[in-house]
Amino acid sequence: MRFFKHALYTTLLLASTGLMSLSAAANVVILQYHHVSETTPRVTSVTPEELRQHMRYLTENDFKVIPLTQAVDAFQNDNADSLPDKAVVITFDDGYQNVFDYAAPILKEFNLPYTVFVNPRLLANHDFYMGWDELRQLQQQGALIVNHSQSHQHLIRRLADENEQQWQQRVSDDIRSAQQAIDDALGQQPKYFAYPYGEYSPALETLLQEMGYVAFGQHSGPWGKYTPLTAIPRFPASGRYASLDTLKTKLLSLAMPVTEVKPEQSLLAPDQVKPELQVTLANSDDMRNSQLQCFAGAEVLAPTWLSATQFTVKPREALGIGRSRYNCTAPSESQAGRYYWYSKPFIRTDSKGNWPD
Numbered sequence: 001m002r003f004f005k006h007a008l009y010t011t012l013l014l015a016s017t018g019l020m021s022l023s024a025a026a027n028v029v030i031l032q033y034h035h036v037s038e039t040t041p042r043v044t045s046v047t048p049e050e051l052r053q054h055m056r057y058l059t060e061n062d063f064k065v066i067p068l069t070q071a072v073d074a075f076q077n078d079n080a081d082s083l084p085d086k087a088v089v090i091t092f093d094d095g096y097q098n099v100f101d102y103a104a105p106i107l108k109e110f111n112l113p114y115t116v117f118v119n120p121r122l123l124a125n126h127d128f129y130m131g132w133d134e135l136r137q138l139q140q141q142g143a144l145i146v147n148h149s150q151s152h153q154h155l156i157r158r159l160a161d162e163n164e165q166q167w168q169q170r171v172s173d174d175i176r177s178a179q180q181a182i183d184d185a186l187g188q189q190p191k192y193f194a195y196p197y198g199e200y201s202p203a204l205e206t207l208l209q210e211m212g213y214v215a216f217g218q219h220s221g222p223w224g225k226y227t228p229l230t231a232i233p234r235f236p237a238s239g240r241y242a243s244l245d246t247l248k249t250k251l252l253s254l255a256m257p258v259t260e261v262k263p264e265q266s267l268l269a270p271d272q273v274k275p276e277l278q279v280t281l282a283n284s285d286d287m288r289n290s291q292l293q294c295f296a297g298a299e300v301l302a303p304t305w306l307s308a309t310q311f312t313v314k315p316r317e318a319l320g321i322g323r324s325r326y327n328c329t330a331p332s333e334s335q336a337g338r339y340y341w342y343s344k345p346f347i348r349t350d351s352k353g354n355w356p357d
């Protein structure tokens with residue numbers, strides 16, 4: 001009885017300080033895969049054996065692999081606290097044939113749900129990509145097949161002589177016709193969109209929101225209640241990110257409660273080569289602010305705290321041409337070994353406004 005009373009008191013105390021709610025979910029880690037093969041480019045590949053290792057690790061360590069729909073519904077309905085602790089979502093981009101050949105049997109063996117983002121116009125290249133028949137089979141096994149645009153263009157890039165309105169028209173036509181092709185082949189599917197190359201801009205986010213989509217990037221970090229539903233992060237799990245040692249930390253990561261970032265834009269102006277990032281948090285009650293660490297590639301960025309809930313970081317070295325990210329982590333006070341994580345993507349263009357794939 002005495003023990004029970006003590007436990008009850010502790011529970012009430014934790015609940016009253018808000019620490020309870022921190023351990024109670026509202027946190028989803030999405031893993032992003034591309035190829036599952038031993039012969040495709042390493043940077044976007046895991047081997048079948050690596051994928052099996054990942055899935056075994058998840059199931060043997062109390063992670064709860066949930067369907068993407070369950071996560072989206074919870075966050076959309078402001079019900080994210082109902083999600084299980086250590087929730088994980090598995091996604092594959094581009095719909096390669098090797099996902100059908102190697103990934104699907106492994107996911108079936110472990111009985112785990114997953115999502116495939118496809119580019120309908122590219123599926124005609126059938127040796128490389130799955131066809132609709134294969135996708136239909138995956139769907140029948142419980143996979144969700146959703147939108148990755150028609151043909152994997154750099155959607156945030158305007159064409160020469162294209163004005164804002166023409167850009168909007170072209171991009172919304174692309175997304176809408178891709179959705180139509182998916183719905184025609186597989187029945188009406190939820191409006192989920194993965195940005196090609198993970199590239200998004202405030203204008204593209206607004207467009208997708210107006211079209212009723214939730215949208216996913218490929219900047220790292222978990223998904224929490226402050227994450228905009230048009231810029232949901234995913235952890236790449238291929239290539240050098242396939243190592244279980246580093247993946248373990250990411251699987252346990254907690255969404256940093258970021259409410260505002262400056263700049264909002266990820267596309268940098270030509271003279272903006274060392275962008276300062278300012279991050280505002282809803283709170284930092286459970287974060288060890290003094291141990292916040294940020295990185296831009298290999299460079300360690302020393303953060304400057306402006307208040308308990310606001311910091312800035314700025315690199316000393318110029319970012320390279322193309323995509324890069326700032327990653328920031330800070331240990332949790334209440335949960336040993338877990339880190340709050342936030343990532344901000346940037347894109348630096350060359351003098352002609354282009355950048356590599």
Ligand SMILES: [Zn+2]
Binds near residue numbers: 196
């Ligand atoms: Zn892709």
